[in-house]
Amino acid sequence: MEEGRRESMLFYKYLCHKIGTQVDVKTRRLSFIICDIHNHPLKRNAFKYFPEISSGSRAEGLNLSGSDVDIMLIDNRFEVYESENEAVQGRKVNLIMDTEDTPHCFSKLRVLTDYNHIEDNNNRFKRFLHFEGFRTLISSEMYKEHNLNRIRQVAPRFDTIHGPCISDYNERYDFAHCLKCAKWISQAQPWIHRPRGAWPNAKNIEKIIKCGVLFVPIGSKGSSIENLQWRISFSVAEKILIFSFNHTQLLCYALLKIFLKEIIESHEDLKGILCSYFLKTLMFWISEEYDLSIWTPCNIIHCFKLCLLRLLYCIKYSTLLHYFIPDNNLFYLRLTEQNKATLLILIRDAYNQDIQCFSSSKTLNNYQKYVTGNFDRLSIVPEIMEVFSTAIASFNFGNIFCLLRYFIYHSRSSLSRDVFTLFLSHANSCESQNLQLHRQHNKLKYFTYRRIISQLLISVHSDAVSGWLILASFFYIQKKYITSTILINYALSNCNDEKVEAPNGMWLGFNRNQKVILNWTKHENLITVLKAFTLQELRFSENSQMIPVELQPIIKWNNNLIIHPKPFAHFISFLCYYHLHDRSSCRRSMYHLNQIVENCKSFQSCRIGNTMQLRYSQDSRHLSFWDMFYTVKFLEISHQMIGKPLSDIARQYSKIFKNTTALIDSN
Template identity: 45%
Template sequence: MNTSIYTNKESIQFYKYLCQKIGCEKVVKARRLKYTICDIAFHCQCPMISSGSKGEGLDLKGSDLDVMLIHPDFIVYETEPDALKRNKIYLVMETKDTPPCFTYLRLISPYNVLSISDRESFQKNGTQNLFSSELYKFNELKLATKYVPYLNKTHGPCVADANDDFDFAFCLKCDQWISAAYPWITRARVRWPSSELVSKIITCGVLFVPIGIKQSKNEGIEWRISFSIAEKMLIYSFTHTQLLCYSLLKILLKEIVENCKNLKGLLCSYFLKTLVFWISEELDPSVWRPDNIIPCYQSCLERLIYCIEYSTLLHYFIPENNLFYSRFSKEDREQLIKILRISYALGIRCFSVSSTLCDYTKCIFSPLSRNAKVMTEMVENVSFMVSISKLLFNLLHHSRTDLSRDIFTVFLSRAHQFAPQSQIGSRCISNKHQYNTYKHDISHLLIGLSSDAVSGWLFLASFFYRRKNYIASLHVINYALLKCTDDKIPVKVQPGFKIELNRTQYNVLESMQQEKLFKILKTVQINDLDFIEKSEIIPEELQLEVEERSTIIPAIPFAHFLSFLCYFHSCDLNSALVSMQQIMHIMNTNFTKDDFESFYVFAYPIILLGICWQMTRKTSMARRSFELIAISDKYKLTSAAIRLSRI
């Protein structure tokens, strides 16, 4: 098909449509900032890198969040260093007998410096100690499952949950650019990537992920060399048209090609990314513009068909590795090419059978303002503890746009909600110290009020409740509940959560389209309450929930539960019963069938209600509540089973 039949006007119209469906430049930037800020301020010894589609700024159907955690104790070198530092474990690459893009990792530190748990990941190979990727991944899975029970399987090099919503790759790092990828630095290219970007990329080094070549005799000790950091930087340098073309290929794969079950898994997003990288090197960046998006997409698809036909797609950084070598059987290749050629002939009309872009011909454009659309990107809450000092430093020194300052400020406010949660239990004897600690906690909680419309107030109310100041707690709860109106948008911490606005919420967002993102978020959003492990501001009646791990409780049911506790301990049983009835009302009116398919959404309101029944000596009702949750709680994420055993 001759792509010139598409006019510039049609391309621009399609571009605008894709901006609505996939995200405009500002929305994509907000997504990236959200995860970048998490990476910067992640409160853990392991440096974190968000990758996958969401880390790249995309949120398509089936998009996942891949998190790479870099082991801080291991350092990888390509050749043996002259000197070894203490408190680090040194490894050196051995690539003599490995395929391109794979390596063995040999221990060069003394074996006795390894901890007992680390020794379990090494195996002898003659006189050498080789780091086993298979054993390392198995040991990391055991550790992850201990703290996060639903991370219970491996998925490629990653530890994952049953639904593959989250992938955590525990990887190692070499701070230098490796010699196998040196030719990439000076390779002839038109204008992309720029020399400045190339220089920046090579300072980031490479990663090693624990996976070998399938069915290789040494699969268990091979490590794949990963250029994830470099690839993320390259994606970030794309024009928006480039990014949308890459998105179109991903939609084509996931929603059209993989509808043929026997083709599922033959291609993956990594191949498409590699393809777009190669094409981008060959073209002048000026080609990737909105009025040319359809021809650009068609050119990418044409190249993909060519690569499959000749079973050739070279690794972008190490071309000696042909990603399509022995990838397809004759039958699979023929069927794959047939589907792609039909899609090419149909042009963008092929997307009429995709779930994401099927309404293009209807020209449905959402009238939401850009600010409101950015706000909706914040609803999939990222529940990582982050460092206040890192956030503040980067806000002051590296935040140059209003959007980045707004998102940094929201994260900073949320970080202050965690700060006092580990303070109350460490009270010293002196009244002066207790007073200073009280002021310290209150100051953090007051800053935390700005994270959203309600959750900060409920953390403050819970803090007062723990200090038996029931009157102050009730004042704050009542104020928070007054803010829980129909225009507020509740945020659920669950994979793939999508916002659906009611008419009131839509009107409020439209009326605020000239406001800063930070003000919109703190005015209309309601976050869940994230209590850390052994939190000292969670009510004592909920201490079981945080004995071994952090927990997340929906805001409005928690508000009524906390109100119940205050009235109960103030001996106002009539008011306590009214608060119980409010929890039941929420369950009866606000929960849909879809909510009950999500364990997280309905579990805690029922547990809170069960505790209320137990405290009011309605034992049979309490037992029924805890039984309902215990049966569904296969990973023992709640205290339901323990509470049931104690009745």
């Protein structure tokens, strides 16, 4: 018995390294909560009616292999009610649930608002209405198609419908447009009062009820009216329940997901039979039925085997009841006799093998190395950089400072202080970029100048390089060329192999130097690690006063200038040396820009939505299409200024980019 407890503790520590500690999980969740807060409602006009709710594994605190980003966009133009008596007249379009002839957990949505009184610009809303006798219904299929066409206009890479979601071509992001019913529906009323143990507690039950339910645009597969049905979604409630898990519960949930993706689905004939939602439902039932005292680190192996045993039972009897509406059997007509038999054998073997069943798993196959001490400490740094770089891309000043005020008054943990510092740094960078020095009298101009300098100095705390380069760009604009070159050289000295770059696409892991340094800093707080050892892209806001005048003609294809720090540093360096009449240093900066271009191996055209763009393989793995575009443009400008022809490879890429931007303009 004691041996089993020791093995469980060792395995628990291993899982904390591989999947995440409690602090890692809190950091992931906090980063997505921040995104939800600042996007409520979304700023861009195209999405002004759609507040965001992050969902899925990553928002729950897990970042497992293959995890994508799931975002639910609530369409605030509509309000769903169970009956006409509950409907409140207002500016929103009222919809009434119609569950006649629909399976459990699905509903049709009837339009209550008079058709002629619906505010509808360009008749867009009326495009997804379906008339059935005297009733007007919203077609889930046409609603989804409408949103796909609308998103393509602002983000062409989102070109695929995946279930109720709209996905990008890399399948990294899933957006699900949904409608909201603010009240807890009658179908799920028995869930509130049914007998249960200590989980979930009364506070969380009350919180869940207040959240109401969502409706996502997908019908029951195979139904004759599938295109008119909407699935009732409890995503917000499920997120609250996952957040209420202790760390052992969460790790068991992660183990089930890994078991599904890396062991069950390694068998070609079992792919798509089970899904993560089934495992989540399984965890909810087990957590509700068993005492919370069993979910301890020294008992984690027993808890995981308990989950396997329940999964075995559910598959054997083809029964897994929906957690909130048990009348719905999720396994109804899901399993055939053949795949059921295969699954039962596989799960029984895994149960008998204990945790050794993960020896063939990609994520957890090095447990023995950990036991013998041959294991490198992993870090959450690249995850947080990716989430934050995505979040800050669309920030405006009002939302940033509202967010900062929220954290001042509602967060007291050391982690939230680190997150606060990170966003405070970015907020100062954004605001300083929009302060104008010209057309001011001398005294006001002096105070504005001092304010910009102080804000830019605060902005250097987000990473090791980008803040310094924005400051250097400001000094260049002020014609303080020597000061600018000093800052540029300092920033470039920090662009080395020890720095962790913001992931642009799939994260490929750390190199040897990064692993050593991150292990040295394992006791440091998050902001210290980010400031010392990370590189973020430079982000210049729209109409930024920090963008050199030489770049104004080339930013018309992107509202904001977002670029890798290296090419920008070399270009600003060139501009400074050009004005200092140091031709030798100019040529050195041009040489470095040319090296970046030559390190790019090859370009391939690919279709994104209705437009042709470029993908490429390269040595420098974090350079994007726009990074290379701007690098080539920097070379063109510098060669024109100095009166020298482009190199052959730069001329080749210049021609490719000219054709591509022409395609973008035409679309």
